[in-house]
Amino acid sequence: MKKRLMNNIGFKILAFFVAFMLWLMVVNIDDPxxxxxxxxxxxxxxxxxxxANAKQPQTYQIMDNTQSxxxxxxxxxxxxxxxxxxxxxxxxxxxxLTLDTQIPIDISIRGFEGRYEDAQATPRNLQIRLEDEQTKxxxxxxxxxxxxxxxxxxxxxxxxxEKVSIRGPKSVIDEISRVEASVSVSGLSRDTMLESxxxxxxxxxxxxxxNLLSNNLGMEGVGVKVQxxxxxxxxxxxxxxxxxxARGYEFAGITVEPEQVQIAGRSNVINRIESIDxxxxxxxxxxxxxxxxxxxxxxxxxxxxxxxxxxxxxLIVVTISVEKDGTKTYDIxxxxxxxxxLSEELTMNYAAADALQVQVGGPQNVLGGLVxxxxxxxxxxxxxxxxxxxxxxxxxxxxxxxxxxxxxVQVILSMKE
Numbered sequence: 341m342k343k344r345l346m347n348n349i350g351f352k353i354l355a356f357f358v359a360f361m362l363w364l365m366v367v368n369i370d371d372p373x374x375x376x377x378x379x380x381x382x383x384x385x386x387x388x389x390x391x392a393n394a395k396q397p398q399t400y401q402i403m404d405n406t407q408s409x410x411x412x413x414x415x416x417x418x419x420x421x422x423x424x425x426x427x428x429x430x431x432x433x434x435x436x437l438t439l440d441t442q443i444p445i446d447i448s449i450r451g452f453e454g455r456y457e458d459a460q461a462t463p464r465n466l467q468i469r470l471e472d473e474q475t476k477x478x479x480x481x482x483x484x485x486x487x488x489x490x491x492x493x494x495x496x497x498x499x500x501x502e503k504v505s506i507r508g509p510k511s512v513i514d515e516i517s518r519v520e521a522s523v524s525v526s527g528l529s530r531d532t533m534l535e536s537x538x539x540x541x542x543x544x545x546x547x548x549x550x551n552l553l554s555n556n557l558g559m560e561g562v563g564v565k566v567q568x569x570x571x572x573x574x575x576x577x578x579x580x581x582x583x584x585x586a587r588g589y590e591f592a593g594i595t596v597e598p599e600q601v602q603i604a605g606r607s608n609v610i611n612r613i614e615s616i617d618x619x620x621x622x623x624x625x626x627x628x629x630x631x632x633x634x635x636x637x638x639x640x641x642x643x644x645x646x647x648x649x650x651x652x653x654x655l656i657v658v659t660i661s662v663e664k665d666g667t668k669t670y671d672i673x674x675x676x677x678x679x680x681x682l683s684e685e686l687t688m689n690y691a692a693a694d695a696l697q698v699q700v701g702g703p704q705n706v707l708g709g710l711v712x713x714x715x716x717x718x719x720x721x722x723x724x725x726x727x728x729x730x731x732x733x734x735x736x737x738x739x740x741x742x743x744x745x746x747x748x749v750q751v752i753l754s755m756k757e
Contacts (some may be wrong), residue, residue, distance in 0.1 A: 486526030
């Protein structure tokens, strides 16, 4: 019986088949075929030159957010566990464009060729919109952020190159309002060439996505040349020869605010400058009868290769003073006024810190040596309640001298807390 079983070829084949089936069942149970989905796999587009080389060059925009897809891979579990997202390649070939709107997305898995059963993209087609292509030339506007080192200011900045040609869909090109190249100048103290990148803005100051655009900058890109200048504070020297007082008055001098300006330039230039000379025509005024203010823009009188450190600080206020014949004018600070009879229940402040102008008449020989800084006072005996008052100013003068006009000062009285 045993011998007959051992020599039965049909039985042996049956046994082998049963064993194979058992092995296959065990393998499938231990390493079954499974599905796994990989999200947001980017789609690469090839053969774009097909559109660019057409009789009417065209370009495209990706629609419906199909520039990335979900990919479902079917393979045995052990294989799936080894596949990573970066192994998955999603490609859309422009040559396969259909209906001018769809390109099939082909999926392959790098390093796993023949080891998976299927790989499908969702969606299966890249949705695009064809557009006429346009190339336009734009100036590059250099901009900076940050502050240079103390003692220096930013000079000229220049984009290199100064213009760029940008190619892309006409609808996107038409949106471009300006092209900027920005660099940080924080801490700089010498001329520098800095690398930058182009940023495109529309008319609403929104940044434009450049994924669909190309330019002619090549590998070198764009740079910004930054000039750094030294600074120096210098005084102002005004020629007053054109100031003419009215008949019966005489010119008494000028005051200047501010008295100095900060200039900027190369050190070998500004080191030789001690003051800025303002010519007579800047103060060409006549028939002056009272204190007069003139505004002078000092930027108009700077030497060559010199600029203001702050371009907004060039306006100078020049106050011209005149005196009536037989008079002398004094500017008295409110701090030098003696206050008498202030109530113990009140505190006092001046409404303004401006100096008082006191005009005194009298013999010229007396006025020549007269000093009244400590001869000015106010009396608050009759001011006993909180409030704001215009109070007469008393000036102690020698015999023969008098005030040309009454002087008052505005004071604020408050109750003590």
